[in-house]
Amino acid sequence: MAAGHGTRMRSSLPKVLHPVCGVPMIGWVIAAARNAGADPVLCVTRPGEGVAEALADGAVTVEQREGEGTGAAVLAAADRIDPSATLVILSGDHPLVSAELITGLIETHEREGASATLLTTEELDPTGYGRVVRAADGSVGRIVETKHTDQVAPEELAIREINIGAYAFTAGDLFTALNDVELVGGERFLTAVFPILRDRGLRVAAHPTKDTLSAMGVNDRVDLMRVEELARRALIEQHAHAGVTFTAPDTITLDAGIEIGEDTVVGPGVNLHGESRVGASCRLGPHSTIVDSLIGNGVTVAHSFLVACDVRDGVSVGPFAYLRPGAQIGEGAKIGTFVEVKNANVGAGAKIPHLSYIGDADVGDRANVAAGNITANYDGRSKHRTVIGEDVKTGVDTAFVAPVRVGARAYTGAGSVITEDVPDGALGIARQRQSNVEGYAERVDKESSE
Secondary structure (H helix, E strand, O other), X not given: OEOXXXXXXXXXXXXXXXXXXXXXHHHHHHHHHHHOOOOOOEEEEOOOOOOHHHOOOOOEEEEOOOOOOHHHHHHOOHHHOOOOOEEEEOEOOOOOOOHHHHHHHHHHHHHHOOOEEEEEEOOOOOOOOOEEEEOOOOOEEEEEOOOOHHHOOHHHHOXXXXXXXXXXXXXXHHHHHHHOOOOXXXXXXXXXXXXXXXXXXXXXXXXXXXXXXXXXOOOOHHHHHHHHHHHHHHHHHHHHHOOOEEOOHHHOEEOOOOEEOOOOEEOOOOEEEOOOEEOOOOEEOOOOEEEOOEEOOOOEEOOOEEEOOEEOXXXXXXXXXXXXXOOEEOOOOEEEEEEEXXXXXXXXXXXXXXXXXXXXXXXXXXXXXXXXXXXXXXXXOOEOOEEEOOOOEOOOOOEEEOOEEEOOOOEEOOOOEEOOOEOOOOEEOOOOOOOOOOOHHHHHHHHHHO
């Protein structure tokens, strides 16, 4: 497998590392090869490009330190491959290639007793592709390049079967032929081996396919968008077949590897990324983003952003909530409107209904944290924790200056700044006593008129 770099992406990131549904495109190709039974999967890369360091598990890097062209890339891996083995060559920038197609290519190669087998199709516009000219016995006679159509015979231009750039070879035959390929402009081209193999009396076969997605290469950002759209649609359909409802599938973004349970409804504008796992019978959205999070069964998330958090069964989140890394929300809890939770444990059945920040804290089961509560967790040097016990009921606009503990079944008065521990069952009040200045409005009016 050749990694490829490319310059048309206009990016410092190597082309094959651009993600498609959260996975570098070369990762899709590696996965397809592994699922087709390939072992080992070799990726030919150039030193210093950064591709080797980013390869997914299941692939072995082979550095190409000399030579140019696709043929030179294959020769770089020659000493890693048994000459008697069937060698499949794929492009790292064709992320939609399927394991089923690779398996079919290998089966045709071995059934035909071929030295080389090309993947071909008649389902695409053949313009610009190499036309496959068949021999009398049905094998591949030659490939006619059609970049310059004025140099191609009309009957060859009329051929619709084209070479789409995936191959199976008997490895030893390929390497011997590659060594005899003449360089063109300093490059050794893989396709130049086919006439050499035929001249040696070896069979070159073709494996036709209607799977045109496998032929979709990525050369620029427009290609990347198209491939992403097709991959995403395929993922959504897989989830739908598994029992998930998408009310507006064209508005959904989700990564490969996302898990979603049966009877979950995914509303418009939902984004599911990373290694998120969503349970059964959830309602997600509208317009929510979930990244690297665990979502239990029966959870509701509306207009909210969740990242690296753990949300247990029956929780209600949002609208407009923000669950940050380390947030663990217990079964049946409520995280309401404009609530932010960070590195905190919220107990089962607890409620934080609105307009609160709970960071570096432990909130007990069934506690009710009223509107406008905050944990002041940073003293300018270190983070400290706040503990709010079971069945606590806090007043509105309470600030907890950590480290501080509010005992089980305790209360806090509205507007309090709690700096000392509150015992179990007590009422903590920490605010200045109210005083009223009579006639204040008249005094202000008089001073304004002077």
